[in-house]
Amino acid sequence: MELLERSATMTGHEEPAWERTRIRVPRESGTFLIRPEPAVIVRCVDKLRDNSELPDASECRILDSALSGFRASARSEVIAAASRWTSELLGRSIKIPEAVSLIMTGHQPELFHPGVFAKNFATSQLASRSGSVGLNLVVDNDLMASTRIRVPVGDRKRPSFSTIEFDTSRAPIPWEEACVADVSLLESFADRITETMGFWNVEPLISDFWPSVVTKARESFHKTQNASLTECLTAGRASLERKLGLGNLELPISRLCETNAFRSFAVHILLRAERFRQAYNQVLGEYRRVNRIRSSSHPVPELVLQNGWCETPFWIWGADNPRRGRLFVRLDGEALKLATSPDSSSIVHSLNLRSNASSDAAAAALQQLSEAGLRLRTRALTTTLFTRLCLCDLFVHGIGGAKYDAMTDRIASRFFGVKLPDYLTLSATTWLPIGEPHSVTPADVSRLRQMLRELQQNPQRYLGPDLPDDAQLLVTEKINLIAQQHADAGLASSGQKAFRGQKRYRRFPEINRQLAQRTVPQRKLILEELTQIEQSLAANKVLTSREFSFCLYPVESIQTMISGLKDRLAR
Numbered sequence: 001m002e003l004l005e006r007s008a009t010m011t012g013h014e015e016p017a018w019e020r021t022r023i024r025v026p027r028e029s030g031t032f033l034i035r036p037e038p039a040v041i042v043r044c045v046d047k048l049r050d051n052s053e054l055p056d057a058s059e060c061r062i063l064d065s066a067l068s069g070f071r072a073s074a075r076s077e078v079i080a081a082a083s084r085w086t087s088e089l090l091g092r093s094i095k096i097p098e099a100v101s102l103i104m105t106g107h108q109p110e111l112f113h114p115g116v117f118a119k120n121f122a123t124s125q126l127a128s129r130s131g132s133v134g135l136n137l138v139v140d141n142d143l144m145a146s147t148r149i150r151v152p153v154g155d156r157k158r159p160s161f162s163t164i165e166f167d168t169s170r171a172p173i174p175w176e177e178a179c180v181a182d183v184s185l186l187e188s189f190a191d192r193i194t195e196t197m198g199f200w201n202v203e204p205l206i207s208d209f210w211p212s213v214v215t216k217a218r219e220s221f222h223k224t225q226n227a228s229l230t231e232c233l234t235a236g237r238a239s240l241e242r243k244l245g246l247g248n249l250e251l252p253i254s255r256l257c258e259t260n261a262f263r264s265f266a267v268h269i270l271l272r273a274e275r276f277r278q279a280y281n282q283v284l285g286e287y288r289r290v291n292r293i294r295s296s297s298h299p300v301p302e303l304v305l306q307n308g309w310c311e312t313p314f315w316i317w318g319a320d321n322p323r324r325g326r327l328f329v330r331l332d333g334e335a336l337k338l339a340t341s342p343d344s345s346s347i348v349h350s351l352n353l354r355s356n357a358s359s360d361a362a363a364a365a366l367q368q369l370s371e372a373g374l375r376l377r378t379r380a381l382t383t384t385l386f387t388r389l390c391l392c393d394l395f396v397h398g399i400g401g402a403k404y405d406a407m408t409d410r411i412a413s414r415f416f417g418v419k420l421p422d423y424l425t426l427s428a429t430t431w432l433p434i435g436e437p438h439s440v441t442p443a444d445v446s447r448l449r450q451m452l453r454e455l456q457q458n459p460q461r462y463l464g465p466d467l468p469d470d471a472q473l474l475v476t477e478k479i480n481l482i483a484q485q486h487a488d489a490g491l492a493s494s495g496q497k498a499f500r501g502q503k504r505y506r507r508f509p510e511i512n513r514q515l516a517q518r519t520v521p522q523r524k525l526i527l528e529e530l531t532q533i534e535q536s537l538a539a540n541k542v543l544t545s546r547e548f549s550f551c552l553y554p555v556e557s558i559q560t561m562i563s564g565l566k567d568r569l570a571r
Contacts, residue, residue, distance in 0.1 A: 015409070018406070019406075020292075021291055023399050025427060026428060029431035030429070030430065030560070031429055032426070032568055033425065033427045034568060034569070035426075036424070038568055041569065042570075042571075045129055046129075048131075048132055048394065054418050054420070054421065062359070063264050063268050070390065074391055075390075077259050077260060078102075078135075078256065078259055079135070081259055082250065082251035085251055085252070086249045086251075089216075089235050089238060090235065090238060097131075099132050099133040101132040101133075102132060103127045103133070103135070103396065104123070104391065104392040105123045105137070107119070109140055109175055109229070109230045109237075110146075110233070111550065111551050112550065113547050114553065114557075114561055115427040115546055118561065118565055120248055121562050121566075123248055123396050124247055124248050125565070126396075127247075135249045135251060137251060138230060138234050138250055138252040139252075140174065140175035140252045141375075141378060142175060143172040143173065143174060143324070144172060147165055147167040147229075148165040149164060149549045151164050151197070151548070151552060152432065152542050152548070158539060159434070160542060161542060164192050164196065166186055166189040167180055167181055167182055168181040168182045168185060174317070174322055174375075174377075176252065176253075176375075180221075180229055183217060186217055186232070187217075190207055190211075193206050202433060202552070202553075203554050205550075208243060209236040209237065209240035212235050212240075213232045213233060213236035215235075216232045220232070234252075244559070244562060253378060260362075261390060263365075263367070264362045264363065265386050266366065267353060267361075269312060270312055270336060270353075271353065272415075276313070277303040277312075279411055279414040279415040280411055284407060299407075300379070300380065308330050308342075309343070311326055311327070312329055313378070314327040314377060315379055316338065316374060318373055318375070324377075326341070328342050336350070336365075338350070338351065349374055351365040381407060385412060388412070389420060392421060394423070395421070397423050397424065397426070398425070398426070405423055430557055430558075430561050438536035440537055441537075442537065444533045445530065445533055445534060448529060448530045448533065449530070457512060460474075460475045460478065471515065474515055478515075481504050481508065
C-alpha cells in the first residue's frame with residue numbers, strides 16, 4: 001500500500017497497486033498468450049465506437065492545447081500520414097473509411113517470428129470489428145543488429161541452426177538509416193530460403209511477398225540510387241498481409257516523429273524535463289523493487305541530471321553520423337540547448353523556445369531541427385507514452401513491451417494526470433512443420449544420470465542374485481561395514497565414544513570400484529541411451545523453436561494461426 005498511497009497524493013487519484021510482472025511465452029504450437037481475457041477485450045473494443053474521452057483528461061494540456069482536442073487533431077494527422085505512406089509503399093491508393101478510434105501495434109521492420117506477426121492480425125481484426133483504423137508502427141528508430149535470419153538445417157534426428165543473409169552485414173545503425181548494400185544478395189534471398197526449406201519438404205511463403213521487396217528496391221535505386229531496407233521489407237510484409245485479408249496502415253517512427261502532434265508532445269516534455277525526469281525515475285525505482293531487479297540498466301537506465309543538464313527520454317543523431325545519442329537539455333533564457341551529454345561541448349542545437357511555448361512554436365522549432373539534419377526520436381517507453389496518450393484507443397503489445405507498460409501507465413498518471421487507454425498483450429507460438437518433436441524430456445536425463453550415480457555408489461543393487469564368490473564376499477563386506485557405521489553413529493548420538501573407522505571409510509570406495517567393474521555392460525547401455533536422449537533434446541530445440549522468421553513457414557501454417565486467433569478473440 002505504500003506505493004499506492006504515495007502515487008495517490010501526487011496525482012489526486014489512485015493508481016492500481018503494483019504487481020510483479022509475470023508473463024510467459026506460449027510453449028506449444030498453436031497456442032496463444034492473450035491478456036486480458038478475450039471477453040474483456042471484446043467489451044473494450046465494442047466501447048471504442050462511443051469514442052469516449054480519456055478519464056481525468058479535462059485538466060490535461062499539451063502545451064497550449066487541451067488533451068481532448070489535441071488527441072482528435074493528432075489522430076487525424078497521423079492517420080493521414082500513415083495513409084499516404086502506405087499508399088506510397090504499396091503503389092496504390094489506400095482508402096481509409098471514417099473511423100472513431102485507432103488501434104495500434106508496432107515492431108522493428110525485421111523478418112520477425114509468427115508470434116510478432118500475430119499482433120498485426122489481432123490489430124486488423126479488432127479494428128474491423130469496431131469500425132476503427134488499425135495502424136502498425138514500424139519501429140525504425142531501433143538499431144538494426146543483423147541482416148540475416150536463422151534457418152533449420154540437417155534432418156529431424158540431428159537438426160541445427162544456420163543463417164542466411166538478405167544483405168551485407170554492417171555495424172549496428174538505426175533502421176531508418178540502413179540502405180540496401182548488395183542488391184544481388186537481396187534478390188537471391190528468396191531462392192536461397194526456398195532451397196533450404198525444400199530439404200524439409202516445406203514450401204515457404206517467402207515466394208508470395210519477396211518479389212514486392214525486390215521491386216521496391218529496384219524502384220528506389222532507379223529514382224535515388226538508394227533503397228531503404230525498412231521500406232523494402234515493410235513493402236513485402238504489407239503486401240503479404242493484404243493477400244491474407246489484413247488492412248492495417250503502416251507508419252515508421254521516423255515519419256511519426258516529423259508530425260506536428262509529436263513535435264508538440266516532445267517540446268512539452270523538453271520544457272519540463274526535470275519534472276518528467278523525477279516522475280520517470282520514481283516509477284522506474286518502484287518497478288525495480290516490485291520485480292526485484294538489481295541492475296541499474298534494466299529495464300531502462302534512469303534519466304540523469306548533471307551540471308544543469310537534464311537527460312530526456314529521446315534519442316538524437318545527425319544524418320551524417322547515424323550514431324544514436326542520449327538527448328540532454330538545458331533551458332537558457334528563451335533558448336533550449338540540446339546536447340548529447342551533460343556537457344556544453346556536446347551541444348548540437350539550440351531551439352528558440354520560451355517556457356510557455358505554443359504548439360505552433362514547437363512545430364516551427366523542431367522543423368528547423370529536422371532541416372538541420374538532426375533526428376529527434378523516441379526511446380522505448382516514450383513511443384508508447386505518446387501513442388497511448390495522444391493517438392490510440394487500444395495498443396496491442398507483445399511480451400517485451402507489455403512487461404514495461406505498467407511503468408508507462410504510472411508515468412502518464414503522475415506527469416500528465418491522466419489514465420491511459422488499455423493495452424492488450426498478445427503473442428503466439430507456431431512451430432515450423434519440419435518434424436514432430438522427440439518424446440523426451442529433461443526428466444529422462446535426470447533419471448539416467450541418477451542411475452549412473454547408483455551404479456557407481458551402490459553397484460551391488462544391479463548385480464543380480466547369482467554372484468561369483470569373490471563378488472559375494474565384497475557385497476558381504478560392504479554390508480558389514482555399513483552395519484558398523486550405523487552402530488558407531490548410535491554410540492555417538494548417545495554420548496559414548498565411537499570408533500572413528502578411518503580405515504572403514506577408505507575401504508568403501510575400493511569395494512564400490514571393484515563391484516562397479518561388473519556393471520560395465522549396464523553402464524554402457526545407459527550412456528548410449530543418455531546420448532540419444534540428449535541428442536533428441538538438442539533436436540527439439542530446433543524442431544520446437546518459435547523464433548524462426550515467418551517467411552520460412554508455408555502459407556497454410558500462417559492461415560491456421562490467423563484462424564485460431566480469430567476464434568480466440570471472438571470468445
